[in-house]
Amino acid sequence: MHELTVIIQVVKSVEAFAKEEAITNIDTLVLQVGELSTLIPRYIEACYPAAVDGTMLKDTKLEIEILPGNALCKTCNSVYNLIKEDKICPKCKGLYFEILSGKEFMIKEIVAC
Known part of the structure; x- marks a missing residue:
């Protein structure tokens, strides 16, 4: 489970940002x-309590937004969701695509109290 390692790094980044910006409480x-x-x-949600234990984020809430895994069909130029359509273009049944979104992982927002 590499999620714990990633979340620990996120916590360190957020703490560094908070220190730079003189933020003392994060909600x-x-x-x-x-x-x-x-x-x-x-898995991120399961790891989060362990990752924030003993840090300034220990009492924070975690929200996760899921970004869609969209692709562009290389045959007909339709945009579709790879997961929902099982990687097959719903318009032309093509199997050749370019991933447009869905591989991201980022900190969207730090809500201070």
């Missing part, structure tokens, strides 16, 4: 995770 951390990312949101 919520909002992350965005793409459907095609190697990170699994439920």
Whole structure:
């Protein structure tokens, strides 16, 4: 489970940002995770309490937004969701595509109190 290592790094980054900006209390951390990312949101949620234990984020809430795994069909130029359509273009049934979104993992927002 590499999620714990990633979340520990996120916590360190957020703490460094908070220190630079003189933020002392954080209420919520909002992350965005793409459907095609190697990170699994439920594992992130499970690891979060351990990652924030003993840090300034120990009492924060975690929110995760899922970003769609969209692709562009190389045959007909339709945009579709790879997960929902099982990687097959719903318009032309093509199998050749370019990934447009869904691999992202980022800190979207740090909500201070």
